[in-house]
Amino acid sequence: MSGLSPNLFDRRFRDLMDMGRARLPSLAPDWTDHNAHDPGITLMELLAWSAEAQLYSLGRMRRDERLAYAAMLGLLPAGTRAATGYLWSDRQNLASPVRTYAKAVVIAPETAINVVGVEAPSFRPMDRLLWVPGKIVGLKTRYADGRVTDHTTVNEQGRTFFLPFGGVAGRQDVLSMEYKCRDAQGMFSGMQRKEREGARLAIGIQAALPHGGAGIEEVAELNPLDWTPLDAVLVVGDNRLPLKIVSDSTQGFLATGVLLFDLDHVETVPQRFTIELRARNGFPRPPRLYHLEPNVIPITQGQTITREPHEATGLPNWSFMLEATGLRFARGEEPLLALSVAEPTGEKPWRRCDRLSEQGPQDHVYELNTATGEVTFGNGINGRMPPRGSLVLVSYAVSDGEKGAVARNRKWRVAGFDGVFGVNPEPISGGASTTGWIGERREARRRSKDDHALVSEDDLVAAALALPLLDVVRAWVPKPDERIPRTGVVRLVVLRGRAPGEEAGAVPETKRWLEAIRRRLADRMPLGTRLVVMGPRYMDFSLRAVIETQQGRNPETIKQEIERQLRQRLALVDADRDSPLRQPGVPVAQRDLAAWIRATDGVNRVVNLSLIRGDGHTVENIQVPQSGLPRLDMARSIIDVKRPATGGVR
Numbered sequence: 001m002s003g004l005s006p007n008l009f010d011r012r013f014r015d016l017m018d019m020g021r022a023r024l025p026s027l028a029p030d031w032t033d034h035n036a037h038d039p040g041i042t043l044m045e046l047l048a049w050s051a052e053a054q055l056y057s058l059g060r061m062r063r064d065e066r067l068a069y070a071a072m073l074g075l076l077p078a079g080t081r082a083a084t085g086y087l088w089s090d091r092q093n094l095a096s097p098v099r100t101y102a103k104a105v106v107i108a109p110e111t112a113i114n115v116v117g118v119e120a121p122s123f124r125p126m127d128r129l130l131w132v133p134g135k136i137v138g139l140k141t142r143y144a145d146g147r148v149t150d151h152t153t154v155n156e157q158g159r160t161f162f163l164p165f166g167g168v169a170g171r172q173d174v175l176s177m178e179y180k181c182r183d184a185q186g187m188f189s190g191m192q193r194k195e196r197e198g199a200r201l202a203i204g205i206q207a208a209l210p211h212g213g214a215g216i217e218e219v220a221e222l223n224p225l226d227w228t229p230l231d232a233v234l235v236v237g238d239n240r241l242p243l244k245i246v247s248d249s250t251q252g253f254l255a256t257g258v259l260l261f262d263l264d265h266v267e268t269v270p271q272r273f274t275i276e277l278r279a280r281n282g283f284p285r286p287p288r289l290y291h292l293e294p295n296v297i298p299i300t301q302g303q304t305i306t307r308e309p310h311e312a313t314g315l316p317n318w319s320f321m322l323e324a325t326g327l328r329f330a331r332g333e334e335p336l337l338a339l340s341v342a343e344p345t346g347e348k349p350w351r352r353c354d355r356l357s358e359q360g361p362q363d364h365v366y367e368l369n370t371a372t373g374e375v376t377f378g379n380g381i382n383g384r385m386p387p388r389g390s391l392v393l394v395s396y397a398v399s400d401g402e403k404g405a406v407a408r409n410r411k412w413r414v415a416g417f418d419g420v421f422g423v424n425p426e427p428i429s430g431g432a433s434t435t436g437w438i439g440e441r442r443e444a445r446r447r448s449k450d451d452h453a454l455v456s457e458d459d460l461v462a463a464a465l466a467l468p469l470l471d472v473v474r475a476w477v478p479k480p481d482e483r484i485p486r487t488g489v490v491r492l493v494v495l496r497g498r499a500p501g502e503e504a505g506a507v508p509e510t511k512r513w514l515e516a517i518r519r520r521l522a523d524r525m526p527l528g529t530r531l532v533v534m535g536p537r538y539m540d541f542s543l544r545a546v547i548e549t550q551q552g553r554n555p556e557t558i559k560q561e562i563e564r565q566l567r568q569r570l571a572l573v574d575a576d577r578d579s580p581l582r583q584p585g586v587p588v589a590q591r592d593l594a595a596w597i598r599a600t601d602g603v604n605r606v607v608n609l610s611l612i613r614g615d616g617h618t619v620e621n622i623q624v625p626q627s628g629l630p631r632l633d634m635a636r637s638i639i640d641v642k643r644p645a646t647g648g649v650r
Helices: 013-027 039-059 063-072 152-157 437-450 458-465 513-520 555-569 590-598
Strands: 085-089 105-107 113-115 124-125 130-133 135-142 147-150 174-181 201-205 232-235 239-248 257-262 273-279 291-293 297-301 303-311 319-321 338-343 345-348 365-369 376-377 389-399 411-414 473-476 489-496 530-536 535-548 603-613 628-632 638-642
Touching: 013 039, 063 628, 113 124, 135 152, 135 291, 232 257, 257 297, 458 473, 458 489, 458 513, 489 513, 513 530, 535 555, 535 590, 555 590, 555 638, 590 603
Parallel strands: 130 201, 489 530, 535 628, 535 638
Antiparallel strands: 085 297, 105 130, 113 411, 124 297, 135 147, 135 174, 174 273, 201 257, 201 291, 232 239, 232 273, 239 257, 303 389, 319 376, 338 345, 338 389, 365 376, 473 489, 535 603
């Protein structure tokens, strides 16, 4: 085997058998005989022999065979990935354009954007944008039942998150944003249609990450089936005009990003206008926002090379190197934006092919080495040769990869604007170098780790907790009822994250949220297994207690401490805890609660304690099924803390 080829044959038959035996105790605890005479071990030996043969065959494949095999697995090469982010107007700076400019401005895609005082590559807008100076004067949620919540002040402060569509986030809830332009002529500031043609209005969203999220750069994209498209309407007086959202990097208000609106069909807009937003099918989980603001600029690092010329030599298999390094393209995307050959008969586009050896003499094709940026043409037998002296014109995008990363809260300048334009509240990230063979192997290993079959209960639970943006904070597989025969159905119970002060289950785990989880996991289940995703069965109860304090202690203070202790010990979901959460299927015993209360500092004795089920019956224990969790209703509980009688001593 050539020393230039990667060594894929690094696991032998014995290695594979050892790996298989090591996993048996966790996957099949009842399987204790791991000797060679066991039929299961015989089957494992067969599989190990087959895997060894496959690894040996893969290790001897040629480069083109490896690439074809990788393509079949969906492991396509990718070019340099540009760092991206969002630039927000700096309203705190009195000299900022958002405070000083009155007229609307069109920001072209080729506009240079640079960090102030930091050595960093140049950035560009991701689209042609209409920047409209002004201010949000009203941000309200109108619910289906007619209630209205005003978020204007909270949105301006941007320090605490709010629920723009409430805790349920149904399809009929509407978020209304009223905007006042600084220019009395309105949104377009008297621009001609040709001047503003193709410009998009951008509205930025700063979203709160799900429970346990570490940073926006770590948020993966949701499956398009998991988040709903947004509908937008422009309201001007009594007129309502549908607005097309051409891009939504917020993934339906669930992540930080930008909404881009098409304005080409909008004729005139006065100084004040309103944009209404709603989810077409409701949300998989309620969005949580810190801030909403128009005029946010989505930026990307790099530049576009337009019609770079190369003179053809007329020789067979002629090739040239692209002048700029860092060819930028996504997986499955065409690396070059355009390639054409200017011949005496006119300019004709040529297309990229995988292998020239499969092409005919008149095919206008070329090969591209995405790793090196080398373009190769045919020899007149396999692929047409560009005529001698003809110009080959190439357009492509390049970036500096990971060198484009910028820390958060940097100041930025935008060409065409005076002074510092704004800041980036989140890091500019996501840049990466061109993937090679090593990168593809790394991607294959990542996929095998993240997308492997969910064989064990631990696999299923871990996969549910790792789902991006869906905010699963607890998950478990309830023990099957021995009285019911197994039918190939696996039940997964999941608990949704909650906002501070919101009790677990106060907002139910919606059908749409449960279905989004099931859809992400079902394809990874073993064949013949059906996955059912359900919310917890909450066993509501309250308590009545009469408690006597120690001499000289404040009853109100002790009552507050008792309530805090009960909430802590019976907590179902909480990120900042020293004690473990309440486990599913564990009953709540009257004697346990009495012991907890007696252990509270300042308590002399528990005079009386009763547990009341949700149906009003008084019981000694709250029974909880394997799929359930006990939930204390503190609002309906009565805790009477009294001072002791004169000289009261235990």
